[in-house]
Structures are given as C-alpha cells and as structure tokens.
Amino acid sequence: MPDLKQVEGLTASVLPRSNIAVIEVDNPLCYAVISLQGAQVLKFQTKKDAISQDLLWLSDLNQYQLGKAIRGGIPLCFPWFGGHKTQKNYPSHGFARCLPWQLSDVSYTEQAGHELTFKLEDTVYTRSLWNHSFLLQMKISCKEELTLHFEVVNTGDTDFEYEFAWHSYFPADIHSAKVKGLFNYQYIDQLQDMKICLQIEQDIEFISEVDRIYPKTHGKFEIQSDQQEPIFLKSNASSAVVWNPWVDKAQRLVDVADDAWQNFLCVESGQIKSASVKLAPSRSAYYELVISN
Template sequence: MTEFKSVDGVTYHVKNELEVIEIDNQFCNAIISLQGAQILEFKSNKMINSKGLLWTSSLNTYQQGKAIRGGIPFCFPWFGGHKIHHDYPAHGFARYLPWQLIDVIYAEKKGHELVFQLKDTAHTRHLWNHSFQLQMKICCQDKLTLHFEIINTGDIEFEYEFVWHSYFPVDIYHAKIKGLHQTAYIDQLKHMQDDVQTEEYIEIEKEMDRIYPKTKGVFKISSGQMPTIYVKSNAKSAVVWNPWLTKAQRLADVGDQAWQDFVCLESGQIKDASMKLAPNASATYELIISDHDMI
C-alpha cells in the first residue's frame, strides 16, 4: 500500500481492524475496504444534499474476517449457503478475505482506478479446492464502475457463482424497482417456489427475498424525493432483498429500524446462470451504478 499513498486524492487509514482507502477527486468521494475489495461509500459531486448511492450500516464493527454490512459486498464462489457443507461461510469467502491492492491510477479527466487481486490460498482451497485469480477494478468517476475478472489458473474446469450484493439507500415505503417485468424468479421465502413477476415495478410491502436467475441487467430504483439510482450489468442474475422488521431485529449489524432505509438489488451469475470456466480461461463482468440514466 505504501507506494500508492502518494497518488493524488488517495488517503489510507485504518477503521478499527480494517484497512480502508478514501478517494477524493473532481467527480466523487468514495471509501473502499481492502477486505473484500468492498466499496463502502460512493457519492458523486453532483449529488447535492445526498447521502450517496450506497447504504452502509452504522452498526458495523469492522473486524477482520467479519463481513461488512452495506456498500457492495462481493460473494464468491457460491451464493447463499453452501450446497453440501452447511458449516461453510454463507456467500463464499471473497467478501471476508483481504485483497491485495496492486495498482492505483489517477487521471484528471478520468478520476481514480483501483485494482485489487485475490488468489487461492490454503484457506480457500480447503473451502473450494481450485486454483484461481480474481481481479476487481473499481473506477471512481461521476459514476461507479466495477470490472471483475476471473481466471482459472488450475488444470481442471470449475463452476462458480458470484454476486455484487449491492445495498442502495431508499425510503422503503416509496421505493420502486424497474427492470424485472415479466421475469422469472425464485421466491426464497416460499420454499424456493418458481414464479414470474407480472408487475412493471417492484414495490416492497413486506420481507422480500427473490432470485431472478436471468435478467436483462438494466434497472432503475426510484424512491420519492431521493435521487433515482440506475444500475447496469452484463451479469445475468439479480436478487432483490429487504429483511423488513422481524428479520432485521435478528440481524446484529442492522439497526431495528434500518430496514426502512435500504434495498438490496444484486447483480451476478447464480442458480441456472452459474458459470463454468476451463483451465487457463477467463471471464469478465461489469457493474455500473449512477445517478443518471445510462441507456
């Protein structure tokens, strides 16, 4: 990290037990944790009197090895609980391991680009016995762009899932999500029942936990007087989640009333859209989040 401290607009500090990087440029302000290569906060300088495009819990303790609630946790190589080993960590290991910061680039016309890397270790091989290299490039401009690349560095094919588990700030009583009309989904609250969304907009009136395995990857989140958020990804799956009152009270890192302030609209490749990767092959994905329409 030392060699990047001199880059303009980059501040490095420790938040309890975790190393974080603060970005300040002419386009935006952002905070990124090296644990999980996880962006915690992002605010475009055009967003006056706004909390930004991401929600992060005020109850996080920022302990090593403990997942951070909010921002964009990165789930890999599986989503949810492990299919066989129920004692394995939910959502895989990528979100709670430290990633290596391998490059920071600043250009006056482009803002900052930060590149993080995660490779297999004895710990990851115990949980998922494959050789791999992950790279996450986070571009902090007037919009937030995440580029994810996965390389199979082993000699056998493997299958993986991943999700950008994005938390967005909303007034839940006025929140509307567009982009999933006539899309098939799995309702995790109804014993994984298959269904099809007939509504043009999702409006959340109770606990919701839906997996949309195959989508168009273009979404719009509106919420009363709050800034509209636009999300675009070439990843095909989406998840919509809000714990509502009862479940939020069981989550130690979510305030009892905080469920009213966020919705998760996640992008990735899960369930029927899980991916297989041959030896020496690679795959790339992109997620873009903005306060202006990108279509």
C-alpha cells in the same frame, strides 16, 4: 502495494476501533471509501452539480472485525451465493468478501478520476473450502459513476464452477421504493420454498419482506424512492437479486438496527443458480457493474 502518497486524492487509513484497512478516494467527481477486506466499496458519493448524494447504504452497527462480513456497500459473494450446497458450516456467500485483497495498481487523471485494481488468489485456506486455483481481479473506477470490473481466472488444470454476486445495498425509503427493470422475468422466491414465479408487476414495491433471485435478466435496473434521485444499475451479468428484510428479519440481524429496514434495499447483479458459470483451465470471465444517478 503501490505508494498511495504518489497519487493525488488517495488516503490509506484504518477504520476507528478496528483493524480494517481502507482507502479513501476524493476527487472533483466523487468521494469513496474502499475496504481492502473484500475489495469492498463501503461508500460512494457523487459530486454531481456540487450536491453530494450517497449511492450506497452502510449499516451503523458494523463492528468492522477482520474476517467478518461488512453489512452494506458492495460485498462480493464468491464462489457460491447463499449457503453452501452441502457444507452448512461453510461461510455464507463464500469467502471472497471476508478475505484481505491486495491492491495491485492505481491511476488518476482529472478527467477519468481514480481507478484502483485489487486481486485475490487461492490459498491453503480457500482450497480447504473450494479446492481450486484461481485469480480474482476487481478494478474499481471512481468518477461521476461507480464502475466495477470483475475478472475470474482459472489458474488451475481442471474446470471449476462458480456463482458470484455484487451484494449491493442502496439507500431508499422502503415505503415509497420501486425497483424497475424486472417485469416479465422469472424469479425464485426464497420466502416460498424456492418456488418459481413470474414477475407480473411492472415495478417491485415493498409491503413485506422480499427475497427473490432472478437467474436471467437483461441487466438494467432503476431504483426510485421519495426525496432521492433515481439510482441506475447496468451490468452484463445475467442474474439479479432483490432483497429487503422488513421488520422481523431486521430484528434478527445483529448488524442492522431494528428500524433500518426502512432505509435500504438490495439489488444485486451476478451469476446465480441456473446462471452459474463453468470455467475451463487458463480461461477467464469478465463482468461489469455501473452505478449512477
């Protein structure tokens, strides 16, 4: 692990009452907190026009236990999305978000901000769930916008197929929130037995629980809500997911306050369902997500 003391604006610490190691990033352009578990961005604040704005939502009820998913920020779902197709006892959304990643490189310039690179390789544990050799690299760029570069490398000698998603949580007043950029795209409605539907509304608005998978999109979205600057997402990944648990589901989630459904929504980018990826030995795939306001 690089010596963070040699890099201006980086501080290593452990979250209170937990064993979750994090890196705090503080530069003239932004402030961020990144967990080594999952290489997960927990917090990102811009310093645009000297006014800090949170671009991510993080639950107040997280217990921050090693090996347990952290609710909020940008968890990484890999190598499957949702429940496993055949093994119901396997971890939801795969294993990448619940494992410690290794910080492999850091850099900083006043103009470009901080860039941190994390990696995760297969182990006996991962092969017990998904029997493939791989290397994952997550490069996180913290400047006026937050940019995530994700690389999947097949280091084995057979093909493998995977899904992935950046399960991004964003602050929003759900009663006024609109998600733009998905008009006229097909989606799978997970609340209607995976029924295939067409997005006929110009914007997605929220009057009840929403849980939709859009396998193939153009990768550009906008989140609007009252008393908040718009948040823009841009990705070269094919798929998107839009989710809000609403009242009843939020009450069943132990790491979400009963009324917190009013304060966030998820717009996720990735490769899901029909957009899953088959990767040959020694080949790699590369994805990017940019979040800005």
